[in-house]
Amino acid sequence: SVQAHKEDKPQKPMEVNGLTPAPHSYDYDLIVIGGGSGGLAAAKEAAKYEKKVMVVDFVKPTPQGNSWGLGGTCVNVGCIPKKLMHQAALLGQALQDSRKFGWQFTEEVKHNWMTMTESVQNYIGSLNWGYRVALRDNKVTYENAYGEFVGPHTIKATNKRGVEKLYTAERFLIATGERPRYLGIPGDKEYCISSDDLFSLPYCPGKTLVVGASYVALECAGFLAGLGLDVTVMVRSILLRGFDQDMANKIGEYMKEHGVNFIREFVPTKVEQLEEGTPGRLKVTAKSTTGDRIIEGEYNTVLLAIGRDPCTRKIGLDKVGVNINEKTGKIPVSDEEQTNVPYIYAVGDILQDKLELTPVAIQAGRLLVRRLYAGATTKCDYVNVPTTVFTPLEYGACGYSEETAVEKFGEENIEVYHSHFWPLEWTVPSRDNNKCYAKIICNIQDNERVIGFHVLGPNAGEVTQGFAAAIKCGMTKEQLDNTIGIHPVCAEVCT
Amino acid sequence: MGWEETQVRGYDEFMRTAQRYHGRPIFALFCGDKDAEGRSWCPDCVTAEPVVRKELHNLPDESVFIYCLVGDRAYWKDPNNEFRRNLKLTGVPTLLKYGTPQKLVEEECFKAELVRMLFTED
Numbered sequence: 001s002v003q004a005h006k007e008d009k010p011q012k013p014m015e016v017n018g019l020t021p022a023p024h025s026y027d028y029d030l031i032v033i034g035g036g037s038g039g040l041a042a043a044k045e046a047a048k049y050e051k052k053v054m055v056v057d058f059v060k061p062t063p064q065g066n067s068w069g070l071g072g073t074c075v076n077v078g079c080i081p082k083k084l085m086h087q088a089a090l091l092g093q094a095l096q097d098s099r100k101f102g103w104q105f106t107e108e109v110k111h112n113w114m115t116m117t118e119s120v121q122n123y124i125g126s127l128n129w130g131y132r133v134a135l136r137d138n139k140v141t142y143e144n145a146y147g148e149f150v151g152p153h154t155i156k157a158t159n160k161r162g163v164e165k166l167y168t169a170e171r172f173l174i175a176t177g178e179r180p181r182y183l184g185i186p187g188d189k190e191y192c193i194s195s196d197d198l199f200s201l202p203y204c205p206g207k208t209l210v211v212g213a214s215y216v217a218l219e220c221a222g223f224l225a226g227l228g229l230d231v232t233v234m235v236r237s238i239l240l241r242g243f244d245q246d247m248a249n250k251i252g253e254y255m256k257e258h259g260v261n262f263i264r265e266f267v268p269t270k271v272e273q274l275e276e277g278t279p280g281r282l283k284v285t286a287k288s289t290t291g292d293r294i295i296e297g298e299y300n301t302v303l304l305a306i307g308r309d310p311c312t313r314k315i316g317l318d319k320v321g322v323n324i325n326e327k328t329g330k331i332p333v334s335d336e337e338q339t340n341v342p343y344i345y346a347v348g349d350i351l352q353d354k355l356e357l358t359p360v361a362i363q364a365g366r367l368l369v370r371r372l373y374a375g376a377t378t379k380c381d382y383v384n385v386p387t388t389v390f391t392p393l394e395y396g397a398c399g400y401s402e403e404t405a406v407e408k409f410g411e412e413n414i415e416v417y418h419s420h421f422w423p424l425e426w427t428v429p430s431r432d433n434n435k436c437y438a439k440i441i442c443n444i445q446d447n448e449r450v451i452g453f454h455v456l457g458p459n460a461g462e463v464t465q466g467f468a469a470a471i472k473c474g475m476t477k478e479q480l481d482n483t484i485g486i487h488p489v490c491a492e493v494c495t
Numbered sequence: 496m497g498w499e500e501t502q503v504r505g506y507d508e509f510m511r512t513a514q515r516y517h518g519r520p521i522f523a524l525f526c527g528d529k530d531a532e533g534r535s536w537c538p539d540c541v542t543a544e545p546v547v548r549k550e551l552h553n554l555p556d557e558s559v560f561i562y563c564l565v566g567d568r569a570y571w572k573d574p575n576n577e578f579r580r581n582l583k584l585t586g587v588p589t590l591l592k593y594g595t596p597q598k599l600v601e602e603e604c605f606k607a608e609l610v611r612m613l614f615t616e617d
Contacts, residue, residue, distance in 0.1 A: 126596035133603065136612055 028052045030369075031155060031169035033147040033315065036072020038348035038361030039175035040131060045369040047138035054167060055140055056147035056157045062196045063182075063189040069128030070135075070142065073177050073349075074358040076124055081199035082219055084120045086390045089226025097429035111227045113204035121200055149316035153343065156316075171372065174322075174331065174339070174346040175365065176315060178308035178356070183211070187271030191282050192302040195220065203278035205229065206300030211268055213239045215389045217305035218251065222392040225260045232261040232297070234268065236289055236306075240389070244401035246439075247454050254393040254435055254456075263297075265289045271302055310350040320344065325352055335379050337368045355385050386453075386468035388461035393435060396464030398471050400452040405441045414451075415442045417477070421493040423458055438493050440477070448477035455494070463491045498554035504528075504564040506577035512561055513593055520558035521593035522614065524604075525584060527571060528564045536568045543588040543604035550607055553614040561593075592616075 030046050032039040035057025046053045059076075061067045068076035088111070095109050135142045143165075145157035150166070158164045180194035193201065195216050206229065210221040213235040225231040233255075240248035256262055266286040274281040279300035286295050310329040317324055317331075323340045324331050330352035337345045345368055348361035363380050370376035386398035405414050418439035426432065441452030453467045470480070485492030503512050513521055524547055527537030535541050551560060565571055565578050565587060578584045591598035592613060603609050 122596055129595075129597045132612065132616065133599070133609060136608055137606070 026153060026168045026170045028054045028141075028167065028169040030054075030171050030173060030372075031056065031147070031167060032173045032175060033155065034072070034175035034177055034311075034348070035070045035131070035142070036175060036177050036348060036361070037074050037358040038177075038365040039072070039173065040070075040135070041362040042173050042175065042347065042365030042369050043140045044134060044138055045366045046373060047140045049369070049373040051373055053140045054169070055135060055142045056145050056155070056167075057142070058144060058146035058158075058160075060146070060179075062194065064193060064197045066197045066200060068200070069125070070131045070144070071124075071128050075127050075131075077196050077199055079358055080124060080127070081120050082195075082223075083390060084123070085116065085199070085223045086219065086226075088116050089223040089392070092226055092228070097425075097431070100429040113227070114202075116227075117200065117202075148314065149320045149322075151319055170343065172344045173365070173368070174312070174315070174317075174344065174350065175348045175361070176311040176350060178310050178349045180304060181307040181309050182304060183268060183306065185268060185270050187273070187282075188304065191271045191273050191280075192304045194304050198303060205303070206279045207298075208232070208301045208303055209234060209284055209297065209299040210303045210305060212305035212307070213237070213241070214305055214307065215240060215243075215391075216308075217303075218255065218391045219389065220303060220305060221260055222255060222390075225255070225258070226392055230261075231259075232263060232299070234263045234266055234284075234286060236267050237265065243389070243395075244397065244403065244452075244454055246402055247395055247397070247437075247456060250435070250437060250456055251389070251391050251393060251395055254432075255391065257432075258392055263295070266295065268302075269294075274298065308349070308356075312350055328352070336371065337364055337380070354382055355387070357385065357387060360385055384468065384471050386464045388464060390461070393456055394458060394460035396453075396455045396460035398453045398464055398468040399450070400441055401454075402439070402441055402452065405443075405452055409443055409445070409451075413444050415444055415448060415477070416440070417442070419493050421457065421490060423490050424488045425458070436490065440480070440494065442477045450475050450477060450480060453494075455490075457490050459490070463494075466491075467494065497556055498551070498558045498560060500551070500560045500562060502562045502564075505566060506581070509561065509563045516559045516561075520555055521561060522554065522558060523561040523563055523589075523591055523593055525563050525565050525578065525587050525589045525591075527587050528567050537571075537587050539586075539601055539604070540588040543590070546605055546607055547588075547590055547610055550610040550614055553611050555615070 029051040030053045032043045032055045035055045039055060043053050043055045057070050059067045074080060092111060143157050145159040147155045147157050150156045153168050155167055156164050157167060180196055182188045198220060208224055208229055208231050210217050210231060210233045217233060221231050221233045239252045266288055268284050268286045270285045272283045274283050282299050282302055284297050284299060284302060312324050312329045312331060321341055322344055331339055331346045331350050332352040333339055333346050337347055339346055347364045349356040367378055367380050384399050389395040402416060416439055420434050421436045422433040423436060436457035438455040440450055442448040443451045450471055453471060455463050480495060483495045485495035501512060503509050526540035527535045529535045554560060570576055571587060586601045588604045589598055589600050590604050590613060597613055599609055599613055
C-alpha cells in the first residue's frame, strides 16, 4: 500500500503533455533519483519555482567497500579529485622547472600520497556538506536511500539500514549515472581497484598497472606517473576511442616519453595476489589480442578503467515501462530529455548518444526544469560542447575530430590548419619544443567556418573555453585570422 | 550518556578542551566575547545563540558541545588570529562539527533546520 503524505487541500488535475489524468495527490511534484551533477542542478532549479522536490541518492559500496557522500561522480570520484591530483603532479613538474628560474633548494623533492589525499578528501567533504546545506536551504527533501520504481508514479527508497519507504510524485527525473566496469576475469573484484577507489586510497598505490585507454585511464596513469610512481598502461587496441586519433596518439607519445610504460594490444586474463598489504603485490597475466603470446607482470596496484556502465538495470524501469538499450543500459530520450514514459525524464551520463560531461548534465537538468515549470522552450544544445582531457599534456577540443569531419563533409571540403608551438614557460627549463600542438578544422563550403578546434598544451581547458564560445557564434577562419593574438601566450598560436 | 556542554575562552583553551574530548563527537559554537551585561559585540552571535541552544537536544549521545568565546572585536578583526589561521574560521558565529568539513557560518546559524541537520547528520 502506498504511504501518501496527504495534503490538506486536494491538488488540481495537472495537464501532463496534453493528457488530463484523474486528480491525484502526489507526495512530490518531482522526485530526482540520483544526487549527482544533473540531479542536483535539476532539483535546485525546481525548488526555485516552489515545486515540492525530493532527491534520493545512494552509493552502493565498491567491491573494496568504498563509498561517498552527496554530489555524484564528478564531485566525489571524478572531475574534482582528478583535477586536484593532476594539479599535484603538475606542481611536481613545476618544482623541477623552478630551479632553472632560480629557485634553490637542496632537499630532494618527494611526494606524500596521504597528505594529498587527505586534503583532497577534505575539500570533497566540504562540497558534500555544501550540497546538503543548499538542498535543505532550498527546501528540497534529501534522503540517502536507494530509489527504484515499484509502480506507476511510485518509488521505493531503501536506506543503508534497510528501512523502506514509498514515495509518489507527479514526475520523475532519472539521473543515476554510471559505475566503473570490471573485466569479468578471476581476481578482478577481489584485488583490482577502480577510479571509485583511487581518490580516497588510504595508502600510496605504488607500482601501478592501469588497464584501459579511456581518458580516465590516461588521466590517472598520467598523474600517478607525475607523482613519481612506476606506471604501466595496458591497452587493448586504440587510445581515447571517439576522440581525434591524431591528437590521441600525440598524447600517448608524450606520456611514453615522460615515463609511462605502455603495453599495447594485450588484455589481462587473471589477477592473483602474491602478498597482502597496503599496497600488496599482485601478479597479472595477460594475453595478446593479436596472437597467442602470454605475459606476466607484478604490480602493487591494478587500476581498472575500461569503461563505465549506466545504473539503470536495477531501478525498476521495467515496472514503469521505461525503455532502455538492453545492450548498453543507456536510456534513449527525446530532445527534451523525456523517456518513452511521459512523466519520466532522464539526464546525465545515462543518456544514449549524449556526451558524458558534468556541464552537459547540469545544463540539460536546468533547462528541462525550466521547460516543465517556468514555461521555457529552450532545449539543451548538445552540439559543439567543449571538453578537456587532463593528461600530462592537456588536450582541449570542441567540435569535430578530423576523421569525423572528413567522413561528414569529405576530405576535399575541409581545410585543416595546424601548428606546433613552444610555450614560453617551457623555454628556460628546456622542456619539449615540438610537442604542443594546435589544429583548426574548417568547412570550406561554409565560408571556412571553424567546425573543429583541438589544442594540446598547458592549460588546454582554459584555452579552449573561449574558442568554444566563438565556435558557437559561428566563427569563420577569416574572423579568427582577424582576431589579434595575446602575447606571449599559447592560445595566440590559433589567431 | 547524553551530551554535555563546556564553555571556553580563547584559542589555547579551545584546543586543550577539544584534545581532551578526542574520540567523542565534538560540536563547537564560536562567538564574540560578551560584556559585563552578557551581550556580545557580535550582533549575529546574539541572534544565533538561542537558535543553536534550542537544537542542542538533538545532539547525539556522547557528544560534547564547546561554547567558545573567541575574543574581543579587535582580536577577531585581525586577519592573523589563531582561529582564522589554524581553524580556518572566516566569521562569527561559526557552528561546526570538529574534525569534519561540516560547518555553518553567520546567517546559516540562524536557521534551525540547518543547525538540526548539522547535529544529526551521519
